[in-house]
Amino acid sequence: MPETLTLxxxxxxxLARYLAQGKDDTPCAPVEVTxxxxxxxxxxxxxxxxxxNGLDSWLLEAPQQVTTIxxxxxxxxxxxxxxxxxxxxxxxxxxxxxxxxxVVLQERWQADGDVLGVGVWLTAxxxxxxxxxxxxxxxxxxxxxxxxxxxxxxxxxxxxxxGFSHNSGASLAxxxxxxxxxHATINVGVLASGRQHVGYVTAVTNQAQKTVGHINQxxxxxxxxxxxxxxxxxxVKGARGSDAQQExxxxxxxxxxxxxxxxxxxxxxxxxxxxxxASVTRVDARQxxxxxxxxxxxxxxxxxVIRGFLExxxxxxxxxxxxxxxxxxxxxxxxxxxx
Amino acid sequence: xxxxxxxxxxVKVKEEPEHPEILRGVNLTIKSGEIxxxxxxxxxxxxxxxxxxxxxxxxxVTQGDIVLDGQSILPLGVDERARAGLFLGMQYPAEISGVxxxxxxxxxxxxxxxxxxxxxIMQFLKDLDKTMAILKMPEDMADRYLNQGFSGGExxxxxxxxLMMVHPGLAMLxxxxxxxxIDALRIVAHGxxxxxxxxxxxxxxxxxxxxxxxIVPDVVSVMKDGEIIETGGAxxxxxxxxxxxEHLKVGDANx
Numbered sequence: 001m002p003e004t005l006t007l008x009x010x011x012x013x014x015l016a017r018y019l020a021q022g023k024d025d026t027p028c029a030p031v032e033v034t035x036x037x038x039x040x041x042x043x044x045x046x047x048x049x050x051x052x053n054g055l056d057s058w059l060l061e062a063p064q065q066v067t068t069i070x071x072x073x074x075x076x077x078x079x080x081x082x083x084x085x086x087x088x089x090x091x092x093x094x095x096x097x098x099x100x101x102x103v104v105l106q107e108r109w110q111a112d113g114d115v116l117g118v119g120v121w122l123t124a125x126x127x128x129x130x131x132x133x134x135x136x137x138x139x140x141x142x143x144x145x146x147x148x149x150x151x152x153x154x155x156x157x158x159x160x161x162x163g164f165s166h167n168s169g170a171s172l173a174x175x176x177x178x179x180x181x182x183h184a185t186i187n188v189g190v191l192a193s194g195r196q197h198v199g200y201v202t203a204v205t206n207q208a209q210k211t212v213g214h215i216n217q218x219x220x221x222x223x224x225x226x227x228x229x230x231x232x233x234x235x236v237k238g239a240r241g242s243d244a245q246q247e248x249x250x251x252x253x254x255x256x257x258x259x260x261x262x263x264x265x266x267x268x269x270x271x272x273x274x275x276x277x278a279s280v281t282r283v284d285a286r287q288x289x290x291x292x293x294x295x296x297x298x299x300x301x302x303x304x305v306i307r308g309f310l311e312x313x314x315x316x317x318x319x320x321x322x323x324x325x326x327x328x329x330x331x332x333x334x335x336x337x338x339x
Numbered sequence: 340x341x342x343x344x345x346x347x348x349x350v351k352v353k354e355e356p357e358h359p360e361i362l363r364g365v366n367l368t369i370k371s372g373e374i375x376x377x378x379x380x381x382x383x384x385x386x387x388x389x390x391x392x393x394x395x396x397x398x399x400v401t402q403g404d405i406v407l408d409g410q411s412i413l414p415l416g417v418d419e420r421a422r423a424g425l426f427l428g429m430q431y432p433a434e435i436s437g438v439x440x441x442x443x444x445x446x447x448x449x450x451x452x453x454x455x456x457x458x459x460i461m462q463f464l465k466d467l468d469k470t471m472a473i474l475k476m477p478e479d480m481a482d483r484y485l486n487q488g489f490s491g492g493e494x495x496x497x498x499x500x501x502l503m504m505v506h507p508g509l510a511m512l513x514x515x516x517x518x519x520x521i522d523a524l525r526i527v528a529h530g531x532x533x534x535x536x537x538x539x540x541x542x543x544x545x546x547x548x549x550x551x552x553x554i555v556p557d558v559v560s561v562m563k564d565g566e567i568i569e570t571g572g573a574x575x576x577x578x579x580x581x582x583x584x585e586h587l588k589v590g591d592a593n594x
Contacts, residue, residue: 284433286433287434287435289417289433290435291435292418292421293393293394293395293417293426293427294421294443294447294450294501295421295450295505296418296447297450298418300446301418304437304438304446305435307438308436308484311437311484315437327437
């Protein structure tokens with residue numbers, strides 16, 4: 001009964017309105033996965049997945065493609081498992097990371113379409129380490145994306161989300177720290193341009209004791225784009241010794257750009273630490289002056305300052321080629337915005 | 340041969356027009372080939388002078404002119420002044436992440452060159468390695484983000500590295516000696532001395548004689564209350580070290 005489930009909490013983002021537009025349902029090619037043979041990849045017709053909220057139901061209904069990835073216990077590899085989304089659609093992915101496995105994930109989307117739905121559910125069993133890079137560059141006008149992570153005891157998640165899409169809509173990253181001492185760091189770097197109206201909700205729930213959740217979101221907005229950052233840190237009753245920290249920063253490049261940074265801390269336990277910082281700013285005049293005092297022209301100096309701002313969200317990306325691609329996209333977007 | 344002339348320069352902070360002027364009629368001429376030291380107590384306008392020459396938008400020229408080779412540079416923006424040959428080694432350089440030191444220095448060099456004659460990457464890296472070795476900077480500083488997490492001393496050295504790589508006609512160095520230990524001071528001074536030549540001039544701002552033991556100036560000027568109150572040779576700095584600035588009064592300039 002999907003109707004009875006409520007939608008996730010997305011302040012200032014009109015999720016219901018996006019969902020009412022109806023989701024693309026034409027079947028498409030599955031997600032292309034490059035992985036060592038020890039990893040099992042399948043494309044079943046239907047995904048068996050708990051539906052926690054109304055968005056789960058929406059995503060799971062008639063998905064354009066289904067992909068499951070199973071990483072066995074004890075798996076160790078530094079070469080990433082690469083996931084490349086289909087060219088023309090969304091779909092659903094279920095990833096299971098076995099006990100004590102150490103896995104590097106690289107996920108990339110550049111799909112076109114009308115209203116894309118992308119759902120990713122990742123479960124990591126005790127002792128697992130997941131380094132995850134998500135690169136969203138959707139071309140479709142609307143995309144609703146939800147990624148949900150459940151972490152077991154003693155797990156570590158290092159997750160970077162590079163939001164370089166052209167779509168409007170919502171992108172949710174939800175991490176549940178279910179096991180004792182689970183540890184998650186989520187870095188989000190977003191470049192919003194054109195007439196995009198896009199919201200990011202990064203939520204971490206400390207369910208178990210001594211869990212640590214850090215959210216760090218940096219966004220640059222140009223043209224007439226509107227970017228909303230919601231950071232939600234929730235420490236439930238009983239999760240003693242836990243830590244919830246978040247930082248949401250938005251840089252606006254012109255008068256028509258709009259930005260919201262909303263840090264939300266929900267603390268139901270006393271013996272915890274929590275903190276937040278938020279800002280909506282313009283380009284740093286001191287940095288501009290310094291760069292220009294060495295002869296750099298204003299446009300170039302500005303690009304470098306903006307790159308530096310986003311670096312705070314994207315700093316964990318080690319792949320030099322991908323980083324260069326992101327920097328090139330920043331430069332291109334800003335050159336177009338200046339024109 | 341190039342020449343910078345500061346003529347009756349009056350300056351205010353742009354955002355504080357109701358406050359009195361910081362510079363109250365500064366006159367100064369720096370010819371190429373000359374090392375000019377600017378001394379004086381704290382808070383008397385030395386940094387303001389350097390920042391105003393460079394074109395820091397924080398400052399407003401209310402009277403007078405800054406003339407480079409016969410042309411007023413007041414209408415020029417900070418980047419245009421840099422490309423005209425000016426350089427300011429700053430007291431508090433900004434930190435910029437996401438941009439490596441090497442990438443930035445290369446951009447600064449290329450900004451001064453025509454687009455069809457950019458510096459070849461191999462030649463640039465060779466020069467950079469050589470210059471960093473002179474300044475005894477560890478190799479990894481080229482790949483670190485610009486001034487990000489640099490110590491005070493590393494920042495100063497990095498300013499001198501940029502100076503040596505960019506080869507400006509006139510380098511203003513704003514308290515490049517502050518926060519440096521004696522070994523670092525010697526290294527930085529050696530770097531500046533390597534720049535000396537008929538095509539290079541410098542305005543060195545310092546409180547202390549010590550730096551001038553290593554970079555011997557051709558001219559020493561003392562600034563107090565927004566004016567140059569005394570000008571002399573290298574020995575003026577030495578005598579100030581003994582007497583201090585207290586006895587010097589505005590209006591005593593022996594121009």
